[in-house]
Amino acid sequence: MSVRLQLTLSYASFVTLAGVLLLAAVGMFLLNYQDLSRESMPGQVIISPSGSDLFRAFAPAAGVVLLIVLVFGLLGGWILAGRMLAPLTRITEATRLAAGGSLSHRIRLGGNNDEFRELADAFDTMLAQLEAHVAEQRRFAANASHELRTPLAISQTLLEASRNDPAGDPGELVERLHTVNTRAIELTEALLLLSRADQRSFTTERVDLSLIAEEATETLLPLAEKRGVTIETSGDLAPALGSPALLLQLTTNLVHNAIVHNVAERGTVWVTTGAEPDTVLLTVENTGEPLSPRLVATLAEPFRRGAERIRAGHSGVGLGLAIVRSLTQAHDGKLSLSPRPDGGLRVTVRLPAAP
Numbered sequence: 001m002s003v004r005l006q007l008t009l010s011y012a013s014f015v016t017l018a019g020v021l022l023l024a025a026v027g028m029f030l031l032n033y034q035d036l037s038r039e040s041m042p043g044q045v046i047i048s049p050s051g052s053d054l055f056r057a058f059a060p061a062a063g064v065v066l067l068i069v070l071v072f073g074l075l076g077g078w079i080l081a082g083r084m085l086a087p088l089t090r091i092t093e094a095t096r097l098a099a100g101g102s103l104s105h106r107i108r109l110g111g112n113n114d115e116f117r118e119l120a121d122a123f124d125t126m127l128a129q130l131e132a133h134v135a136e137q138r139r140f141a142a143n144a145s146h147e148l149r150t151p152l153a154i155s156q157t158l159l160e161a162s163r164n165d166p167a168g169d170p171g172e173l174v175e176r177l178h179t180v181n182t183r184a185i186e187l188t189e190a191l192l193l194l195s196r197a198d199q200r201s202f203t204t205e206r207v208d209l210s211l212i213a214e215e216a217t218e219t220l221l222p223l224a225e226k227r228g229v230t231i232e233t234s235g236d237l238a239p240a241l242g243s244p245a246l247l248l249q250l251t252t253n254l255v256h257n258a259i260v261h262n263v264a265e266r267g268t269v270w271v272t273t274g275a276e277p278d279t280v281l282l283t284v285e286n287t288g289e290p291l292s293p294r295l296v297a298t299l300a301e302p303f304r305r306g307a308e309r310i311r312a313g314h315s316g317v318g319l320g321l322a323i324v325r326s327l328t329q330a331h332d333g334k335l336s337l338s339p340r341p342d343g344g345l346r347v348t349v350r351l352p353a354a355p
Contacts, residue, residue, distance in 0.1 A: 007084070011077030012070060019069035023062045087116035091123060103131040151184040190319040193249065200330050202243040206354050209238035209247065209282050210273040216251040217271055224259050228266060229286075231255070235273030238280035239354040242331045250327040251282065253320045254347055258286035261345070279350045288344035296337050296345065300325045324349070 087109050097105045106127060109120035155177060162173050217231050224231050240247070251271075258269040270285040300321040321337070324347070328335040333351040340346050 005081075007081035008074060008077035011080060012073035015073030015077075016066065016070050019066050023065060027058055027062070087111075087120060091116075091120055094123065094127070098127060098130070103127055103134060148184065148187060151180045151187075154180050187319070190323060193323055202246055202330075204241045204243060207240050207242050207244050207247055209240055209251070209280055209351070210235050212244070212247050212251050213255075213271050213273055213282065216248060216255050219252065220255050220259060223256070224269065227259060227262065229259050229262050229269055230267070231259075231269045231271065233271045235271075236275055238273040238275050238282065240280045240331070240351040241354045242351065246327050246330070250324050250349065251284075253324050254282075254284040254349075257320045258284050258345070258347075261286070261288055263287050263289070263343075275353060278353055280353050282349040282351075283346065285340060285346045286344045287340075287342070290343045291339040291345060293339060296339050299337060299345075300335065321347070 090107050090109065094105055094107050106124045107120040108124065109117050111117060158173060158176055158180070162168055162170070213233055213235070217233050221231065255269060255271060259267075262269070267287045269287075270283075272281075272283045274281045274283075325335045328349050328351070331351050333349055336348045336350075338346050338348075
């Protein structure tokens with residue numbers, strides 16, 4: 001049976017039971033009233049029906065009343081159950097639409113703030129999150145396909161040019177193919193790292209961000225010296241819980257980004273760590289060209305690069321800060337980006353402090 005029918009039968013049964021009890025009480029009252037009337041008038045001849053006659057006279061009327069009560073309970077219960085289950089019907093319809101791929105539908109249930117309203121609001125929130133997630137995944141897949149297609153198209157063009165020009169320099173062809181292939185490998189590894197971060201498929205342990213920052217800066221020090229960039233590291237102990245390898249990747253991406261996207265000469269990168277009562281901080285700042293807040297707000301999106309970065313020839317694969325954001329979220333942290341007043345970028349990672 002449907003829930004509506006079950007509720008209808010429950011309401012009707014309850015109303016009928018109440019009617020039976022009420023009629024039984026009325027019958028008992030009439031019988032007691034008849035006996036009291038006989039006792040209060042002794043010596044008088046009173047012609048009154050007996051108890052059996054009274055019951056036979058009362059039973060048909062009681063049966064009719066019970067039938068009316070039963071019909072009223074069934075009809076009223078069916079209507080009340082339908083009204084009570086109407087929000088559930090709307091939620092079910094929205095669920096079917098979502099299962100069919102339509103995530104733009106919303107229930108938007110009005111009325112009182114009851115359990116059904118809370119369920120509908122929670123379902124609408126879930127649909128909004130799913131719609132945003134699916135849109136982001138589609139956009140990411142399209143961008144990733146475009147980025148992966150680019151090196152493959154370049155490789156195909158180089159090979160066709162070499163085939164049409166047998167007298168060309170094979171060494172130059174190999175070098176250019178090596179560069180293109182390296183970019184494709186870096187992009188693939190970045191995509192795999194993003195997938196790993198989103199799935200949170202890693203074990204956590206106690207990690208000191210200050211040591212991670214020192215290791216990352218030491219690794220990238222030759223690159224900084226090559227580009228004439230100075231790295232300054234400072235800060236206190238910053239114990240957090242997470243994956244040492246992924247947090248090292250996070251810090252390395254930030255420092256590498258700060259080195260590559262810097263001024264042409266005498267640039268500086270500041271790497272600092274700190275601790276607050278419940279959080280630890282990793283901040284990476286660099287000198288550079290002035291950045292608008294609107295541009296900075298988009299730098300952590302996948303495959304988004306500032307125009308001045310592309311012109312500088314260091315566009316990379318466009319996943320550096322996107323990986324940092326995913327790794328931060330995977331560690332239940334928060335990433336914030338802001339332009340420096342004198343030019344450049346300030347990136348702050350806040351992670352829960354280790355107990």
